[in-house]
Amino acid sequence: ILNVEQSPQSLHVQEGDSTNFTCSFPSSNFYALHWYRWETAKSPEALFVMTLNGDEKKKGRISATLNTKEGYSYLYIKGSQPEDSATYLCAFGSNYQLIWGAGTKLIIKP
Amino acid sequence: DVKVTQSSRYLVKRTGEKVFLECVQDMDHENMFWYRQDPGLGLRLIYFSYDVKMKEKGDIPEGYSVSREKKERFSLILESASTNQTSMYLCASVQEGSTGELFFGEGSRLTVL
Numbered sequence: 001i002l003n004v005e006q007s008p009q010s011l012h013v014q015e016g017d018s019t020n021f022t023c024s025f026p027s028s029n030f031y032a033l034h035w036y037r038w039e040t041a042k043s044p045e046a047l048f049v050m051t052l053n054g055d056e057k058k059k060g061r062i063s064a065t066l067n068t069k070e071g072y073s074y075l076y077i078k079g080s081q082p083e084d085s086a087t088y089l090c091a092f093g094s095n096y097q098l099i100w101g102a103g104t105k106l107i108i109k110p
Numbered sequence: 111d112v113k114v115t116q117s118s119r120y121l122v123k124r125t126g127e128k129v130f131l132e133c134v135q136d137m138d139h140e141n142m143f144w145y146r147q148d149p150g151l152g153l154r155l156i157y158f159s160y161d162v163k164m165k166e167k168g169d170i171p172e173g174y175s176v177s178r179e180k181k182e183r184f185s186l187i188l189e190s191a192s193t194n195q196t197s198m199y200l201c202a203s204v205q206e207g208s209t210g211e212l213f214f215g216e217g218s219r220l221t222v223l
């Protein structure tokens with residue numbers, strides 16, 4: 001059974017601090033790894049779609065790395081701001097067969 | 111601004127009622143999906159459609175049906191709602207052959223009493 005694990009489940013971070021969390025996925029038959037941000041009362045929004053081992057992607061203060069051989073991806077947020085409060089989802093697979101993690105809920109404390 | 115619009119943000123229905131959840135996208139995407147999201151679980155795929163009038167079962171299709179009569183619209187139907195279908199329902203679309211980034215609606219929170 002293919003499984004995607006995200007850790008931690010939730011995280012409280014002081015405003016201004018940097019943080020990171022993990023997505024673990026099966027290391028065989030890799031196709032793509034997706035990261036989404038889901039703010040309360042809004043649509044989940046794509047952050048990154050990563051396809052190559054060793055890939056690093058960046059969008060503003062948020063970056064992600066990918067290790068397909070060992071089956072993990074890290075999401076980093078530098079200098080957390082209140083607007084970063086959201087649930088961060090990762091998903092593994094192709095469009096038709098995405099397997100989703102349960103998410104990491106990030107709360108930024110002012 | 112590209113958009114996926116779900117018709118109802120919040121619905122409360124009674125057991126046995128028929129429920130329609132509508133989703134419309136304005137990006138001319140071929141592929142559309144219905145997911146449900148429950149606490150502590152990842153998104154689970156109910157059905158997807160890769161073209162008009164085409165549909166494929168996802169991981170949890172039981173108790174649901176779908177309709178795709180027009181490219182922009184994908185409807186999820188609960189023929190006879192049950193309490194275990196209380197959930198957040200998310201519609202998404204993606205361009206065939208793209209990088210795979212899904213575009214989501216804001217979700218429809220359904221409560222079945």
